[in-house]
Amino acid sequence: MSDDVRPVAIVTGGARGIGEAIVEALIEAGYRTAVVDVNAKAIARAEESSAARSGLMVPLQLSINDRPAVEQAMRVLAAEHGPIQALVNNAGMTLPATFLDETDENWDRVVAVNLKGTFVMSQVVARQMAEAKSGVIVNISSISAHGVRTGPPSYAAAKAGVEGLSRLMAVQLGPLGIRVNTVVVGTTATPWLLSRKSDDEIEEMRASTLMGRIGEPQDVAHTVAFLCSPEAKHLTGQLISVSGGQWMP
Numbered sequence: 001m002s003d004d005v006r007p008v009a010i011v012t013g014g015a016r017g018i019g020e021a022i023v024e025a026l027i028e029a030g031y032r033t034a035v036v037d038v039n040a041k042a043i044a045r046a047e048e049s050s051a052a053r054s055g056l057m058v059p060l061q062l063s064i065n066d067r068p069a070v071e072q073a074m075r076v077l078a079a080e081h082g083p084i085q086a087l088v089n090n091a092g093m094t095l096p097a098t099f100l101d102e103t104d105e106n107w108d109r110v111v112a113v114n115l116k117g118t119f120v121m122s123q124v125v126a127r128q129m130a131e132a133k134s135g136v137i138v139n140i141s142s143i144s145a146h147g148v149r150t151g152p153p154s155y156a157a158a159k160a161g162v163e164g165l166s167r168l169m170a171v172q173l174g175p176l177g178i179r180v181n182t183v184v185v186g187t188t189a190t191p192w193l194l195s196r197k198s199d200d201e202i203e204e205m206r207a208s209t210l211m212g213r214i215g216e217p218q219d220v221a222h223t224v225a226f227l228c229s230p231e232a233k234h235l236t237g238q239l240i241s242v243s244g245g246q247w248m249p
Contacts, residue, residue: 004055006032008077008084009228012064012121013091015042017190018140021217022088025225027056031086034058034077036121038091064091064117070124083132086228087125089118089162090140094155107154114158119165126173133177138227139166140220141184141239143247149187149208163239170237179236181227186243188215210245 009026013019014035026033035046035057043061051057058081062073078084093113095106122137129135144151145159163182170180187193187205194202206214220242226232227240239249 004032005082006030006056007086008032008034008081009086009088010034010036010074010077010084010121010125011088011090012036012117014088015039015046015059017192018185018188018217018220019088019090021221022090022224023051023057025218025221026086026088026228027051029225029229031228032056032058032081034060034081036060036062036064036073036091038063064121065112067120067124070120074124074128078128084125084128085132085134086136086138087121088138088140088224088228089121091117092140092142092155092159094152097152097154099153102153106152110152110154111158111161114155115161115165118162122165122169126169126176126178129178130173130176135178136228136232137169137173137178137180138224139163139180139182140224141166141182143184143186143241143243145184146247148243148247166239167237174236179227179232181232181235181238181240183220183223183227184239184241184243184247184249185220186215186241186246188217188220190217208246209243213244215242215244 009031011019011023014023015037023033037043043059046059139162141162142159144156166180166182223242241247
């Protein structure tokens, strides 16, 4: 175990985009944060960061659908750095499709990452948290789950599933000292989004918000950091929309 005793957090999909911002916010909040990502190049870049060199970040290349690998990685992480106290299920993917042309293959891939991956990570980590009778899990959803924007049906269904799973987790894990909340993310200016949308599309997205601005990754990150903090100790089972008013619960 490290001599620098800090609470341990995990962020899946943490080496890029919104996940990277969440990792930075949690480190700033005092967590030693494990970055879980399946992308080898993104993990290699994280390994070169000053946070990784100082031990505040722990990069882990890992598929969140590979249960044996997840179980092994979580055991090692806890043994080396201490009990896992926060998990942020941020990893996700989408593939372009409309309802009429969605394929079984695309459906299975998208649901496997967004929904099954959230289930596997949460179950493995929650079993550790239950032993300590303490922990917090934050699941990342999307306004797509509420039909706010058109998009692939597999992604909308998977994120809706994440929200239903989150509520069930809050009910069953609450008595064990584990809080579970969901952040519903609106249009956010990630490098992925900005590289794929035209100026006109970006302006249309901006106009769809009540605040007249597209979200930034830090908007989501600060909300997640709050939910992982002691100040949020009485919050569980909540859907929190970070969308500038694109969707209101």
